[in-house]
Amino acid sequence: MSATTSPCPSYAAVLRVPHARRTFTAALTARLSYGTVSLAVLLSVTRATGSYAASGAVMSLFGGATVFLLPLRAALIDRHGPRRALLPMAALYGALLCVLAALTWRPGAPAPLIATAAALAGACAPPLGPTMRALWSELVADRRLLQRAYSLDGVAEELLFVSGPVLVGALVTCAPPAAGILLSALLNVAGTCAFVASPAMTGPRPGSRGKRLGGPRGLLAPVAVAAGVGLALSAVDLLVMAFANARSYDTALVPWILGALSVGSAVGGLVNGAIDWRGSARARLAGFAAGLGLVIAVGGLAPGPWTLATAMTCAGAFIAPALTTAYLLADETAAEGSRTQAGAWVNMAVNAGSSGGALAAGLLIGALPLPMCFAVAGSAALIAAAAAAAGGRAVGTTRVGAAAAQRR
Incomplete structure (x- = not known):
């Protein structure tokens, strides 16, 4: 092709x-x-x-x-x-x-x-x-x-x-x-x-038969960020409902606040794709995850629903860029013939994180002040950002060593 x-x-x-x-x-x-x-x-x-x-x-x-x-x-x-x-x-x-x-x-x-x-x-x-x-x-x-x-x-x-x-x-x-x-x-x-049926469709990728997914260290950053994003977002769904109930706001506002998160994500995704980034994908990935975590943590301090909706719009602006960059990085680090698997691991991490985030948020609500719950939810993305940054340094060191070995 x-x-x-x-x-x-x-x-x-x-x-x-x-x-x-x-x-x-x-x-x-x-x-x-x-x-x-x-x-x-x-x-x-x-x-x-x-x-x-x-x-x-x-x-x-x-x-x-x-x-x-x-x-x-x-x-x-x-x-x-x-x-x-x-x-x-x-x-x-x-x-x-x-x-x-x-x-x-x-x-x-x-x-x-x-x-x-x-x-x-x-x-x-x-x-x-x-x-x-x-x-x-x-x-x-x-x-x-x-x-x-x-x-x-x-x-x-x-x-x-x-x-x-x-x-x-x-x-x-x-x-x-x-x-x-x-x-x-x-x-x-x-x-x-x-x-x-599309003419773009191919048969098995070259070298894919019997070949396992390569580069587990390279997949650490995208998988960690995807899991962190999933954890944070599923927790936010429940936290927004708790925010409305705790302050006796009409729960009909909840879908609008969560809708603001989706609008922010769509806009952020389109803007991210339109920018000709100069930095590495790994650095952007860590930055997007950190931005998401910080905004969610600060969002717990919102004085009212519309302020929270604004915070969620800003948080959403980091979601699609983070996930898009995670998929790109997984594609770059995957062995030839394993790209579908690499993307599937990122996809699985998002959904696995989403499953755990709602459970964790449900246990925390009532046990901690609500702003602290938002901070804990945001920390999931922040920890993922730190793991992505640390993973990038480890992979970079490994690649230097591998290159030196090849030169020998």
């Missing part, structure tokens, strides 16, 4: 890369299913079982299987190529979602059966985000243009996760919640079929 270099990188130039528009549109269609499926499963299982405990357990199994088996599924993409590996995954995922929809269409299905179908479905979810990001690095040779491609991808993905629940909300006004699961299956299978 020929790579494309642009003399004047821009977002328009990204979409002018041969086959990029068609491939990206198909990938986004399939990835929209991940924006719709969580709410659809939650509503469907709650309606079918009448138990919040059962729905929580099912969501944990579904989310755990989706997230923690992601690197394994990504390894299959690197080993066998997207065309051979994605289609069976999408077919199984779609079929199992249909089974889950059938089980939850009406109340009364046994919870263990629902949980089994959900866990199996999560285990088969195609790693579409990591695959698309690995494909961007093949389509685009110019690293400046690749930065814009990753920024565009990150902002688009965030919009999918905002619009997905809205789509499900509109659907359940005229159909059972399980219809949202069927919609998720349709989007994933149809989008994946169009994705793998």
Whole structure:
């Protein structure tokens, strides 16, 4: 596949890369299913079982299987190529979602059966985000243009996760919640079929057969920052609700404050992609994580909801740049033929951090003053920034030693 270099990188130039528009549109269609499926499963299982405990357990199994088996599924993409590996995954995922929809269409299905179908479905979810990001690095040779491609991808993905629940909300006004699961299956299978049919799609990467993911030290910084960002953000969701309750504000303000976080992230992602950065990706990664942590920590001192919304907008401006840079750095440090796996590790770290952050925040609220809880949430990103900076020095030393050994 020929790579494309642009003399004047821009977002328009990204979409002018041969086959990029068609491939990206198909990938986004399939990835929209991940924006719709969580709410659809939650509503469907709650309606079918009448138990919040059962729905929580099912969501944990579904989310755990989706997230923690992601690197394994990504390894299959690197080993066998997207065309051979994605289609069976999408077919199984779609079929199992249909089974889950059938089980939850009406109340009364046994919870263990629902949980089994959900866990199996999560285990088969195609790693579409990591695959698309690995494909961007093949389509685009110019690293400046690749930065814009990753920024565009990150902002688009965030919009999918905002619009997905809205789509499900509109659907359940005229159909059972399980219809949202069927919609998720349709989007994933149809989008994946169009994705793998793109001329941009390749077979197994050169040297990928039997090759393990390389450069674990190189992946330390992006994985640490992704986990720290996930921890901080999921804690913030709960802390904003606690902030409103503690000061007797209308909880209807909470979605607006969290929406400000998303708006800031989208704007920050687009600005980050448009800047021709001179410093190293590793230094930027540590800086973005530190900025996020500091703003979240200071946000706990906000005197009112609109001040907090402003702080969250500023915090959001660091989210997409941090994650985009984490994916870029993972791509740079991955061994040839392991790019999908590298991106999957970053993706898994974000989601694993998100799972732990809400739990930690729930334990801290009430035990510590609320401003201190915000400070602890921000410290997760600050610690990740320190790890990224320290990891950069360690990797730099290792590379000098390796170069010296090669010269000998």
